[in-house]
Amino acid sequence: MNSDPMKLFPWLLLLILDVLAFRIDKSIREKAVELMKQAPLIDGHNDLPLRLRILYQNRLSKINLKILNTTVTNIQKLQSGHVGAQSMNLWFGLSMFLFQFWSVYVLCSAQNKDAVRLTLEQIDVVKRMCQIYPELELVTTSQGIADSKKIACLIGIEGGHSIDSSLATLRMYYDLGVRYMSLTHTCNTPWAESSSKQVHNFYPNLNGLSSFGKEVVMEMNRLGMMIDLSHTSDSTSRMVLRISKAPVIFSHSSAFSVCNHSRNVPDDILRSLKKNNGIVMVTFYTKVLACGREVVNVATVADHFDHIKKIAGSKSIGIGGDYDGVDQFPEGLEDVSKYSALIAELLRRGWTERELTGVLxxxxxxxxxxxxKVRNDSKSMNENENEIPQREVQNSCRLDLRNPPLQTANVLPISYGSPSVVQTLGLMFITVIYIILH
Known part of the structure; x- marks a missing residue:
């Protein structure tokens, strides 16, 4: 047996280094958990309501949302997401809460059809979720987030086709609790251009934001509804950033310079976003993170965080996982219980606790x-009563009430043609008697 201590030394050194690395990594993971306890996460985008429609036709009576296993989101996973994937049992006894924007998304194929009805049904299912489960609470203000002691639920519309080009509909959504709206999804609306123009053929000649689109932006400012630019074209984003009086968000996007996908945000827009005081809430969708790379993990996501921080600063970043909206997530971020893996990776990369509190x-x-504040400063402004030009929204499902065809009222019970002399004289007699009596 060879007992030469010098030959054993490299093996002992490797063992010591492995132990130290394990302890350091454990310390970082514990630090991430502690940080998330102090600064509970606000996630900008989750499509659970869409999955509930597709899988269960919004019949909440048929499911148990606490342990639902046909989605990557359930209440149990949301709760464990505060303390990390490895520490679900640590939830009990801890005072930590998640804040989640639920997307009330309806398919682009509903545009010019029943998008408004479908959107109302998605708002309904979110509200009923919050009524049925005591762990959930619907909030509509920044103060409501600060005061909530539950999983706070907020509502965001994904796609301007949900308002059917109507500012009145937009206002009604706000009254129902909607606090952000993505101007487009994967289809152009009559007034805003999508980043995915090749997916649908709606309004193909639109470039950026139309005149009515500018009215939508200004009315959202007046209402106090956040403008979401995820899924919009770069032209649309640039125009909105020039005219919006309030900060905007990208609720689930990433950095174009890291992955040149049309869904992602180029550097010039990141710089404008910094001036606007807005944020990009980095998404976990593999396709827009990695651009075809085989290995996609937590480090891939962190690369996007590093780049956005470099261009726009750490104050311009949030998290918008897009869970249950897509089917491919990075290794280590497979569901809503695993957010802390990302926070730990950013800590390893030298992000400060203050920066991460901002991100969270x-x-x-x-x-x-x-x-x-912009809403409060706009109290003296009246509701915007402008309507989109009829020529821009003509379709078989839209009734034009501004120029209805002229119709002759049937004064007499039966009249199939021009009134006869007798009918005319009779009408004149009735009119004279009416004037005398009144």
Missing amino acids: RENLLRVFKEVE
Whole structure:
């Protein structure tokens, strides 16, 4: 047996280094958990309501949302997401809460059809979720987020086709609790251009934001509804950033310079976003993170965080996982219980606790408060009564009431043609008697 201590030394050194690395990594993971306890996460985008429609036709009576296993989101996973994937049992006894924007998304194929009805049904299912489960609470203000002691639920519309080009409909959604709207999804609306123009053929000649689109932006500012630019074209984003009085968000996007996908945000827009005081809430969708790379993990996501921080600063970043909206997530971030893996990776990369507190919640809260301030400063403004030009929205499902065809009222019970002399004289006699009596 060879007992030469010098030959054993490299093996002992490797063992010591492995132990030290394990302890350091454990310390970082514990630090991430502790940080998320102190600064509970606000996630900008989750499509669970869409999955509930597709899988269960919004019949909440048929499911148990606490342990639902046909989705990557359930209440149990949301709760464990505060303390990390490895520490679900640590939830009990801890005072930590998640804040989630639920997307009330309806398919682009509903545009010019029943998008408004479908959107109302999605709002309904979110509200019923919050009524049925005591762990959930619907909130509509930045102060409501600060005060909530539950899983706070907020509502965001994904796609401007949900308002059917109607500012009145937009206002009604706000009254129902909607606090952000993505101007487009994967289809152009009559007034805003999508980043995915090749997916649908709606309004193909639109470039950026139309005149009515500018009215939508200004009315959202007046209402206090956050403008979401995820899924919009770069032209649309640039125009909105020039005219919006309030900060804007990208509720689930990433960095174009890291992955040149049309869904992602180029550097010039990141710089404008910094001036606007808005934020990009980095998404976990593999396709827009990696651009075809085989290995997609937590480090891939962190690369996007690093780049956005370099261009726009850490105050311009949040998290918008897009869970249950897509089917491919990075290794280590497969469901809503695993957010802390990302926070730990950013800590390893030298992000400070203050920066990460911003990423987790403070940056979004700042935007929300500034949007509310713009609303409060606009109290003297009246509702915008402008309508989109009829020529821009002509379709078989839209009735034009501004120029209805002229119709002759049937004064007499039966009249199939021009009135006879007798009918005319009779009408004149009735009119004279009416004037005398009154």
